[in-house]
Amino acid sequence: MREQLAIWLGRGAGMLSRWLGRGGGTTLPGVMARRIAPNLLQYLSAQLPRGVLLVAGTNGKTTTTRMLADVLTHAGWRVVHNRSGANLVSGVSAVMLAHADWRGRMHHDVALLECDEAALPYIIHETQPRIVVLHNLFRDQLDRYGEVDTIAQHWLTALAELPDSTIVCIQGDDPSLARLAQSLMCRVVVYGNDDLSSARNSVAHLADAGFCRCGHALTYTTRFFAHIGHYTCPQCGFTRPTPDYAITQIHTDGLAGSSITINQTAHCVVPLPGSYNAINALAAYTVADVLGIATAVAPAIAQMQPAFGRYEVVQTPHHALVMALIKNPVGASETIRMFVEAWEQPANLLIVINDRDADGTDVSWLWDADFEHLVPHVHQVFVSGTRAADMRVRMQYAGTPTTHIHYHESLVQALDAGLAQTPAGHTLSVLPTYTAMLDLREILVERGWSKPFWQD
Ligand SMILES: [Zn+2]
DSSP states (O other): OHHHHHHHHHHHHHHHHHHTTOOSOOOHHHHHHHHHOTTHHHHHHTTOTTOEEEEEOSSSHHHHHHHHHHHHHHTTOOEEEOTTOOOSHHHHHHHHHHHBOTTSOBOOSEEEEEEOTTTHHHHHHHHOOSEEEEOOOOOOOHHHHOOHHHHHHHHHHHHHTSOTTOEEEEETTSHHHHHHHHTOOSEEEEEEEOOGGGOOOOOGGGOSSOBOTTSSBOEEEEEEETTEEEEEOTTTOOBOOOOSEEEEEEEEOGGGOEEEEETTTEEEEEOSOSHHHHHHHHHHHHHHHHTTOGGGHHHHHHTOOOOTTTSEEEEOSSOEEEEOOOOSHHHHHHHHHHHHHHOSSOEEEEEEOOOSGGGOSOOGGGGTSOGGGGGGGEEEEEEESTTHHHHHHHHHHHTOOGGGEEEOSSHHHHHHHHHHHSOTTSEEEEEEOHHHHHHHHHHHHHTTSSOOGGGO
C-alpha cells in the first residue's frame, strides 16, 4: 500500500514538474516518494528480470554508462537508464519511478545506473545489483567527500554485504581499486590497458593515490595519467592484477576518436576523443562480455554521440563552439590534452569556472590541472564565471601573456567577446565547470543555437 501511494504521488509530482517546464532531471518525485515508502528503490529494482547494473568512478562514468546503455539496447534489452545524470539516491529513485507504470510495475529488463561516489554505498544496499563497475577513484571535490581512502572504505563495506553471485568489475590500472578488490569475497573481473604507447610518465604532480596501503610509495613501470598505470609495491609485493580484459592495441586519431583491440581479437571503433574514452569503451565491453552480449559492443559504440556537455559541438551562425566539461585536475588535464591534439593552429579559448555546490566549492584543483600545456597552443583566453579572477591568475602563472587574457564578469559578454575575436568559420573552444556549462547552455538555447537538454 505504501509503495502504491508513493508511486502515485511520485509520478504525479514528476508529471507536474514536467508540465511546469522544469525538465526531466528533477529529483523531487524521488524525494517525495521515498518519504512515503523508504524501500521504494528496493521494491522497483527487485522486479527487473536481468537485474541492476551500477557504474561508479570519478571520471568517465557518464560516458561509460551511456556506452553500455547503447550496447544493452542494441542487444534488444529494455533499459532503465538515469541518462539525465541524476545519480544520487533520490535521483535514481525518481528515474526508476518514472519507468514504473501507475500500478508500480516495471516492464523493463534491466536498470543501468550511473552512481555518485558518495551515494554508491546506499544505492548498492537498496538495489542489490548484479554487476558493479568501479571505474576509477580520483581526488575530486574534496570539500564534499574527503579522502579517496574513505570512499574506497565505504564502497568496500557496502560491497561486502552483497551475495557471492554479484560481479564487481574494476579498472586494475587504478591501485586503490585493485587493493579494494583484494578484500572482496564475490567474483572480481579486472580490465586494464596493456598498450603502453598511450602512456605518459611525466605527470607526477597529479598523483593522488601513489602510495601503497603499507605506506611505501608505489613503483610504476608505466603511467597513463595520475595514479593510473602499471604499478607494484617494492615493500609488500602488492601489484597490478593481470586484466581479464585488456586493450592490447590503441590507435588514436585526434578529435575523431580511436580504434581499439581488446584481448587481441575484438575490435571497436570509439568515436569519442581521448585515450580515456578508449578505457570507457573497454569497461563497457567487459560488462557486455560478462553478460554474454559482447557482439553488440562494436556496432553500438561506433554510432555513439558524446555525452551531453562532456564534449559537445554547437554551431553558431559563424562559428563552431566545442565545449568540454572540466571538474577536477585529472579530467581537466586530459581534456586539455585532447584539445591541444586537435588544434591545428593557436586557438581561442573560453574558460568558465563556477564554485557553486554542484561544481565543488573548492577551486584549488585549478592549480593541479595542467593549464601550462595549453599556453603554447592558445591565442586569446577569455575567462568568466564566479571564479573568473582565480582563472585569470592561473593562466597568468601558466605563462599566458596578460594582454591575451580577457576577463568578463558576465558570461554573455565573455562569450560574445570570444566569438567576436574568432574569425568566421573557426572554432571557439570552451572549458566550463558543470553549472557554468548549464549557464552557457541556457544562453545557447535562448539564441536558438541549441535545444533544451531534456529534448535530447
Ligand atoms: Zn605495499
